[in-house]
Amino acid sequence: MSDIETFRSEARDWLEANCPAGARGPDSVLPDVVWGGRRQTFAHDDVKIWLERLIERGWTVPRWPTQYGGAGLTEEQDKVLREEMRAIGTRSPLFSFGMAMLAPVLMEYATEEQKLEHLPKIARGEIRWCQGYSEPGAGSDLAGLQCRAVREGDHYTINGQKIWTSDADVSDWIFALVRTDTEVPKHDGISFVLVDMETEGVSVSPIELISGASPFCETFFDNVRVPIGNRVGEENKGWTIAKRLLQYERSMLAESTGVGSGASTRRQSLLEVARESLATPEGQLPDAGLRDELVQYEMDRLCYGATYQRSTDAAKAGQGMGPESSMFKLYLSEMNQRGSDLRQRLVGHVSLVWDGEDVPAEEREMTRGWLYGKAGTILGGTSEIQMNIIAKRVLGLPD
Numbered sequence: 001m002s003d004i005e006t007f008r009s010e011a012r013d014w015l016e017a018n019c020p021a022g023a024r025g026p027d028s029v030l031p032d033v034v035w036g037g038r039r040q041t042f043a044h045d046d047v048k049i050w051l052e053r054l055i056e057r058g059w060t061v062p063r064w065p066t067q068y069g070g071a072g073l074t075e076e077q078d079k080v081l082r083e084e085m086r087a088i089g090t091r092s093p094l095f096s097f098g099m100a101m102l103a104p105v106l107m108e109y110a111t112e113e114q115k116l117e118h119l120p121k122i123a124r125g126e127i128r129w130c131q132g133y134s135e136p137g138a139g140s141d142l143a144g145l146q147c148r149a150v151r152e153g154d155h156y157t158i159n160g161q162k163i164w165t166s167d168a169d170v171s172d173w174i175f176a177l178v179r180t181d182t183e184v185p186k187h188d189g190i191s192f193v194l195v196d197m198e199t200e201g202v203s204v205s206p207i208e209l210i211s212g213a214s215p216f217c218e219t220f221f222d223n224v225r226v227p228i229g230n231r232v233g234e235e236n237k238g239w240t241i242a243k244r245l246l247q248y249e250r251s252m253l254a255e256s257t258g259v260g261s262g263a264s265t266r267r268q269s270l271l272e273v274a275r276e277s278l279a280t281p282e283g284q285l286p287d288a289g290l291r292d293e294l295v296q297y298e299m300d301r302l303c304y305g306a307t308y309q310r311s312t313d314a315a316k317a318g319q320g321m322g323p324e325s326s327m328f329k330l331y332l333s334e335m336n337q338r339g340s341d342l343r344q345r346l347v348g349h350v351s352l353v354w355d356g357e358d359v360p361a362e363e364r365e366m367t368r369g370w371l372y373g374k375a376g377t378i379l380g381g382t383s384e385i386q387m388n389i390i391a392k393r394v395l396g397l398p399d
Ligand SMILES: Cc1cc2nc3c(=O)[nH]c(=O)nc-3n(C[C@H](O)[C@H](O)[C@H](O)COP(=O)(O)OP(=O)(O)OC[C@H]3O[C@@H](n4cnc5c(N)ncnc54)[C@H](O)[C@@H]3O)c2cc1C
Pocket: 130, 131, 132, 133, 134, 135, 136, 138, 139, 140, 141, 162, 163, 164, 165, 166, 167, 375, 376, 378, 379, 380, 381, 382, 383, 384, 385, 388
């Protein structure tokens, strides 16, 4: 038996022995995402047991080195593990900004001490991270940020405001961009710092949106003292790290089908919806125009999936995707909005239900998901900004 076949067989046996019944199969009780953090609660014991067992094995982040909480698996072993997880209808029950965005840049830019401090806590889901990039006057023009960090002895004193900080109210730490020099060109005076949200002077205020409850918050820094040792990379060199993290963010968004479609993994496909809502008893869709759009959407979705897979397979291990992540992010977010609009048209007025005791949760979620989906072409950099990046960095067009 080859090494990889041996690994597959061992992984299968381990999963069989350790994955609790509730965390597998079509009736799995796993929520769409377990984000971890100090405030994490579990609606079902099996979710907690499954997470604890994977943490012990290093399989929440199978490819990370063991000293950082992973299992040091090769790419091939990781793929096999995922296949075996899929085969029993389960998945890794932990996902977070820490894992997808911060950890890769810590691996690349942090000191060994910082890695040992933060990576294992991310791998174990102990600390939930949020992203402190945008400010009221600095979104697309991120480098124009004003949140000020002044060096005083062994710490920085931070004053300023962040906005649109997703889930800041339930996060434990924030990775933030701060201005450490005001005398130089804007890109050259930024540093990347890690801040414990429990530090005195950090406060958070939730923002309400048209779609109802929102993950957004404003985050305020009022004379917040942060040790110099919490800076990642050199002082004033944070812009390089910031951009690298955005590539990981866009790769994460390009991989997810959730934002934009408002789709959860258990949601019906558009074809199923069409069959249920509009098809004749023989299974045909009488509206030829709608049929064409549906088929085009399904083909685009499959092509996207295949192209994305090919590109990620080709990407060098641990190196992320580079500016291509902007192409994928742009295409997926726009395609998801198209899918979401199509879903509305297929189900008709039901898709505009907002509230009411007799309204099924699924219908309410559809309206909110459609509205929230508008965010997909804004978060992680707007579609226009992705097009600018593609024009410059992929197509090589002049400014
Ligand atoms: C769901 C969601 C989650 C988010 N989570 C976070 C988070 O956790 N942390 C965080 O820091 N931020 C977060 N953001 C903020 C997000 O990064 C910003 O909203 C985004 O970068 C756009 O910035 P802005 O809102 O200031 O828009 P603006 O920059 O004011 O843009 C307004 C419009 O002008 C266009 N525009 C601006 N500049 C150009 C240009 N040079 N060329 C062409 N068009 C241009 C834009 O495309 C857009 O249409 C989130 C946003 C969303 C929607």
